[in-house]
Amino acid sequence: MSHDRLADLSRRLPELRLLTAPADLEHYGRDWTRRWTPAPLAIALPVSVEEVQAIVRWANEQAVAIVPSGGRTGLSGGAVAANGELVLSLERMQRVLGFDAVDRTLTVQAGMILQHVHDAARQHGLIYPVDFAARGSCSIGGNIATNAGGIRVIRYGNTREWIAGLKVVAGNGELLELNRGLVKNSSGYDFRQLLVGSEGTLGIVVEATLKLTDPPPPSQVMLLALPDMDALMQVFALFRARLELQAFEFFTDHALRHVLAHGAQRAIDGDHPYYVVTEFDAADERQQEAALAVFEQALEQGWVSDGVIAQSEAQAAALWRLREGITESLAPRRPYKNDIAVRVGAVPAFLHEMQALLARKYPRAEVIWFGHIGDGNLHINVLRPDDLAEAAFIEQCEHVTHLLADTLQRHGGSISAEHGIGLVKRAYLDSTRDAAEIALMRGVRKVFDPRGILNPGKLFADD
Amino acid sequence: MSHDRLADLSRRLPELRLLTAPADLEHYGRDWTRRWTPAPLAIALPVSVEEVQAIVRWANEQAVAIVPSGGRTGLSGGAVAANGELVLSLERMQRVLGFDAVDRTLTVQAGMILQHVHDAARQHGLIYPVDFAARGSCSIGGNIATNAGGIRVIRYGNTREWIAGLKVVAGNGELLELNRGLVKNSSGYDFRQLLVGSEGTLGIVVEATLKLTDPPPPSQVMLLALPDMDALMQVFALFRARLELQAFEFFTDHALRHVLAHGAQRAIDGDHPYYVVTEFDAADERQQEAALAVFEQALEQGWVSDGVIAQSEAQAAALWRLREGITESLAPRRPYKNDIAVRVGAVPAFLHEMQALLARKYPRAEVIWFGHIGDGNLHINVLRPDDLAEAAFIEQCEHVTHLLADTLQRHGGSISAEHGIGLVKRAYLDSTRDAAEIALMRGVRKVFDPRGILNPGKLFADD
Incomplete structure (x- = not known):
């Protein structure tokens, strides 16, 4: 039966590359989550919009589910194919289609790797400012499907x-051409915005026109050690008020331990419970002096215990590695992840409540947290104790996530800040969205997908 | 029958203020367009979210259409009630509900006047940067319903x-609570974005949480006279590359004539076909010198014939009045309006074609254009010749708009840049959106309005 369907697809599109070898099914059937066993029907690798459209029409007629697939670096299971779906990989659609110097836009195919988008923008003396650690593997289409955030949101959104x-x-x-690069277009519903963050459940992004901007002025990178949690928001408020922040990221001593064990270099001696990596404009002496003054003020107030300013690009990269290397350093342990957000103003109250909850509910598991404090976004990684079986561990974590979701709901927060809902958080969607909104x-x-062929089971618990 | 319905509404909401006097029906039944005769059923002036919700439920049960109503400064007929609708005016819902210093957000009821939003932000040392000439009358809810743009889009969007x-x-x-002030929230479709620009056809905005930002640095205002149309984009490119623009607005000699006749003061002598008012950061001597250098370069290139820099706040206001006073100076003539946009890079080619079209098709009518060249947004105002009857004039204009829509379609533009589609441009929606997208x-x-009670006939030609 499924063989017939694939044969029909091949008949319609004789040029389409289709993979069905077990190694390919496994490779393309999963993302960075490792909770599900990949079991796709096949992998399709179209090279054009026309092929994508033909595949979607075929899928509608043959009632085959499609999993749109980019770099599969997702952390919510949004690109997992575990139920006989056709994986539609955009990885052969990676071309730059155009650059407009007046509009300052770059048009690319959706399979393009984020790092290549950065490189292409730089060639024109401009930047595409969205950035995060998975830049070398993730695709721009996947970034759009999850409305990816990252380490520069505080400056660039x-x-x-x-x-x-x-x-x-x-x-x-x-085929929809949404907004076509216009700055102003008040002609009805902005489906471009609706598609961003829709996790492949409304449509497959095949091309994107990206806004570019001027590179930021020269910057400095600073690492700070903090004595306690309350100091976090105080330092943030002070730095934001006085400096032009490009990034303000925090992590805990637990996170530091893992990243050091993974090969990063210690930059501050001693034991400190919290750390901040921050980057800010330092175009001239005035701005550099302001940074020093702000650091000294924080030190005097007792909000900061120690700190270091990078003196070279290499040292800046080394400081950044302490933060950016965390996810990779934890990956071999396959941590259970939460990616949550509250309003920035709600962070202190929420942090206290959350920390107490995690300490109470994970008495034996190591809990590592870090994140984008200036966006109200926290990443929580829970490591499985060696003597606890995988299934029991996940069950325990899911129980805690239910409690965390309740806490978030009381604080008006979100169960997914930047990873998306996918499979991993679909049971908790109602903590962030009311029943009326989910309906x-x-x-x-x-309306967009009447037969429910696009990424069924993702985002919503049942389709 | 309609009396029964109103009696039912009064029974349900005894405290609700309802107006039915002919003067009120006329006043609240129209916006700044004057093409339709107001004929609402009644005017409801709720004071709370609960009252709005009760009215919408009543309207669903009684099959009464609702026209959501703010400051009624709209130019597309989006707030016109000409078919027995209930006008739901938000004008008694104008309170500030909250300010958050950490999040830098202001929460207000939707009926609040834009100027009052500006004032409230300023009280906290911050600004709400969306701004345009109707600021003293328009409401923030109406701004949201049309995704209003204005004179600072080039800087602030x-x-x-x-x-x-x-x-x-x-x-x-x-009742939907959309996004609740979060910076990051990848938990499904962003209906907040869908509602912005939906012209009251999906829901009634009752409250908004607005982002605020730091006031811009001190600025300077410059008026430039230009010798021809091609110089426009050259001057824009030069100024954008070298200065931190806050605004870059252009208008024609025709526009100037009207605004001078309306009481504004001439600032540059002689006859020049085009003018630009631009405002840019001038925080220190370096920036002020850069502005002079750029002006001199434009003069040497022959792109600018003359210019003046405001030497005081009063003179800056006088220069701005030359641009901002245009709409008001034309209002007594009840011009036929187009509000169109193309990509910024497509402006030169489009301008040439458009100018030829207007010259050919309006041989006798005076055509005045001006707009936001840095956003690709042009406003075209056509004045009725004294010897042409209103109906014949509009017929002629609609004919030209059809041709203009074809031109726009070829250039990938939009039939409504910032006014919305409303009643005025609904026949041309398919020049900007494909049939598949309109469907x-x-x-x-x-999905949002199954009975079609919200603003029926607006945006779509038939409901």
């Missing part, structure tokens, strides 16, 4: 802010 | 960029 236009194959097979989400999905 | 959260009563009567828009509308 999320992916959403940088999308001037999208070309999308909707679930119903129609409308389902309704909108039905 | 449209209204869309400044919305951290929305409280909305959907067409189905449900999805109708589908989404049906």
Whole structure:
């Protein structure tokens, strides 16, 4: 039966590359989560919008589910194919389609790797400012599908802010050209914005027109050691008020231990419970002096115990590695992840409550947290104790996530800040969205994808 | 029959203020367009979210159409009630509900006048940067419904960029709390963004959480006279590359004539076909010198014939009045308006074609254009010749708009840059959106407003 369907697809698109070898099914059937066993029907690797559209039409007729697939660096299971779906990989669609110097936009195919987008922008003396550690593997289409955030949100916002236009194959097979690069376009519903963050459940992004901007002025990178949690928000408020921040990231001593064990170099001696890596404009002496003055003020107030300013690009990179290397250093332990957000103003109260909850509920597991404090976004990684079986561990974590979701709901927060809902958090969607809103989400999905062929089971618990 | 319905509404909400006097029906039944005869059923002036919700539920049960109503400064007929609708005016919902210093957000009721939003932000040393000439009358809810743009878009973007959260009563009567002020929230479809620019056809915005930002550095205002149209984009490119622009607005000699006749003061002698008002950062001597150098370079190149830099705040205001006074100076003539946009890079080619079209098709009417060249947004105002009857004039203009829409379509532009589609441009929606996209828009509308009670006939030609 599934063989017949694939044969039909091959007949329609004789040039389409289709993979069915077990190693390919496993490789393309999973993302950076490792909780599900990949079991796709096949992998399709189209090279054009027309092929994508033909595949979606075929899928509608043959009732085959499609999992849109980019770099598969996702952490929410959004690109997992564990139920006989066709994986539609964009990895052969990686071309730059155009650059406009007046509009300052770059148009690319959706499979393009984020690092290559950065490189292409730099060639024109401009930057695409969304950035995070997975830049060498993740695709721009995947970034758009999850409205990816990262380490520069405090300065530049999320992916959403940088999308001037999208070309999308909707679930119903129609090709949509959304906004076409316009700065102003008050002509009805902005489906470009609706598609950003829709996790492949409304349409498949095939091309994107990205806004670019001027490179930031020269910057400095500073590492700070903090004596306690309350100091975090005080240092943030002080630094934000006095410096032009490009990034303000924090992590705990637990996180530091793992990243040091993974080969990073210690930059501050002694034991400190919290650390901050911050980057700020330092174009001239005035700004550099301001940074020193602010650091000294924080030291005098007792909000900071120690600190170091990078004296070279190499040292700046070494300081950044302490923060950016965390996820990779934990990966072999396959941590259970939470990626949560509250309003920035709600961070202190929420942090206290959250920390108490985690200490109480994970008495034996190591809990590592870090994140983008200036965006109200915290990443929590829980490591499985060696003597606890995988299934029991996940069950325990899910129990805690339920309690965390309740806490978030009371603080008006979100169960997914930047990873998306996917499979991993779909049971908790109702902690962030009211029933009335979820009902409308389902309704909108039905409009775009009436047969429910795009990424079924993702975002919503049942389809 | 309609009397029965109103009696039913009064029974349900005895405290609700309802107006039915002919003067009120006329006053609240129209916006700044004057093409339709107001004929609402009544005017409801709720004071709370609960009252708005009760009215929408009543309207669903009684099959009464609702026209959401703010400052009624709209130019597209989006707030016109000409078919027995209930006008739901937000003008008694104008309170500030909260300010958060850490999040830097201001939460207000949707009926608040834009000028009062500006004032409230200033009280906290911050600004809400969306701004335009109607600031003293328009409401923030109306700004959101049309994704209003204005004179600072080049620096700050449209209204869309400044919305951290929305409280909305959907067409189905449900209350939605969208995004709740979060910086990061990848938990499904961003309906906040869908509501912005939806012209009251999906839900009624009742509260908004607005992002605020630091005031810009001290600025200077410059008026430039230009010898021809080609110089426009050259001067823009030069100024954008070398200065930190806050605004870059252009207008023609025709526009100048009207605004001078309306009481503004001439600032540059002689006859020049085009003028630009630009405002840019001038925080220190370096920036002020850069502005002079750029001006001199433009003069040497022959792109600028003359210019003046404001030497005081009063003179800056006088220069701004030359641009901001245009709409008001034309209002007594009830011009036919187009508000169109193309990509910035497409402006030169489009301008040439458009100018030829207007010259050919309006041989006798005076055509005045001006706009936001840095956003690709042009406003065209056509004045009725004294010897042409109103109906014949509009017929002629609609004919030209059809041709203009074709031109726009070829250049990938939009038939509405910032005014919205409303009644005025609904016949031209398909020049900007493909049939497939319009079909999805109708589908989404049906999800939010299954009975079609919210602003029927607006945006879409038939409901």
